[in-house]
Amino acid sequence: MNDATFNDAMSEIMEIRERYARERSVFIEGDRMVEILKALGASAEDLEKIKLVSDDLPKDPTLPFRESKNGRFCFDFDNSRAYRLEFQPFALSAEEDFVRHDSGQTRIFEEIGNDLQLNSALQALLVFKSLIFRGLSTDRRPKLDYDSAEWICTLFNLRTISTPDLQGEPALEGVHSDGVDHTMTTFLGSRNMTADSAVTFLHAMEEKNGTRWNGTDPGLALGRCQHRHFLDTMIVVDHERKHSLSPVSAVDKRLPATRDMLIFFTRKPVMEGHISHPYDSLGAHAGLPMAVDLPLPLEEKILVAAGAPAAGGVER
Template identity: 25%
Template sequence: MQEHSHTLASALSADVQRDGFSFVTADTMRPLLQSSGDLSDWPAFSDSWNRLGPDPYLAAKGRFRRRRHATFTAAADGAIALAPHQPHYQALQYNALQGDIQRWFDPIEPSVANGASLQTILTFCHTFFGSLAPSVAQWHVEVHQFRIEANKDAAGEPTPEGSHRDGVDFVLVLLIDRHNIASGTTTIHTPDGKLLGDFTLTHPLDAALIHDPRVFHGVTSVTPLVSTEPAHRDVLVVTFRAKP
């Protein structure tokens, strides 16, 4: 199992080094995660997306999504620690809609932040991203729970800022659930707009691994398959940025 996971990780690492990104299907992502820990609380972990608070910054602009946020530190020796709750900040050059402001979101619930699934995901990211940047001594890690909702009157916008970079070193986008939605295709572009790839996260644990300085990423709007029923797309986004 460990040898197989090492082979999978090496192949993905080569993809990211060559292309700046990799699309990972659930049947590959699951053993990779399980080689880093366990997913024993996954039902409770995924259920926590039902308790996300609204994103007040987008709601003010007539767009709607739900989210929670947490910050961690990760040291080269492998230690990952939850940091005090703090705002999420992006420079205007990375987020034309909401850049240069401190945005406070509800914290990720302690049982989720300290639970097996999230700790396993963070351990995998730390090992994988650390292998791509072995000289980094300490990482600033941010974790975002997102739910994008759509209805018959308005499509849901997973990336309302459009194709963008996050202003970090590495990004994991992990699908948790999608219910009654069409589209939501992830697109990867060069800085000058050339399309490098596109794929749709369809099954729980489908993922994208992104080297943020090299490529832009975005997601197309989602619409309900059945207009009269609730529709949502749930993802976990984890970013790693080297501390100076």
């Protein structure tokens, strides 16, 4: 990757970031993401491999129509790197705008492996997200430590499956938030899925949690998008926009329909009293180590070149 290609990509990322800062959500088409990720180090081979990474997912711990894995990463801006965090259980509560039968439960997901975390396309997605949210001010969630320099990113690799006997729901919980600061969703692929499946709807925070996607108040609707093409990506300020999704439906009703996604939940570390406080270690993963360098945002690169200090992990 030459400097000109990288700088062109950084300029495009900053344009996306400016739109995100202004509108509080942004959708990036997959073909655009492919070129951005290539400039950030993704190889053509790994872009093909990541399309198939969901084929060996195990059963989800609580949802019968889903297969899943997860893993935790730290965005360490002070040291310009992202690294794999050690395994922790996962919990999400009704207090965080997530109302479902398993709200508040401690869930144990199988861990993502090197087939995903060492894929250069995945690493480029982590770099991309870091450049989008870094330094952006948002409404703050209670019991998160905004004085911390680190950010925790929980990555989910998910496959939603509809069969003749079971409806696959990308968001069974209806209208919700994800209990974080920034949510990014990236489409990997689908099989036998209808063109009107899995539409994402954005809602004002006043919308009632748990409301089905088709029962919401039109006056509180803020937009919609649909992940249909490889690497179609949405990013949303999670404590300023709620969202819901329509189900996955099959073209051929006799066969399964599948939808494969990567979901990046990013937030500050939690404080005492938060449901996830016992499960929020910043220790590196001993068995599955991974680290990737994080570049400075374009405007900081310009400042550093002129002799000014970098902003590090401090919000501006």
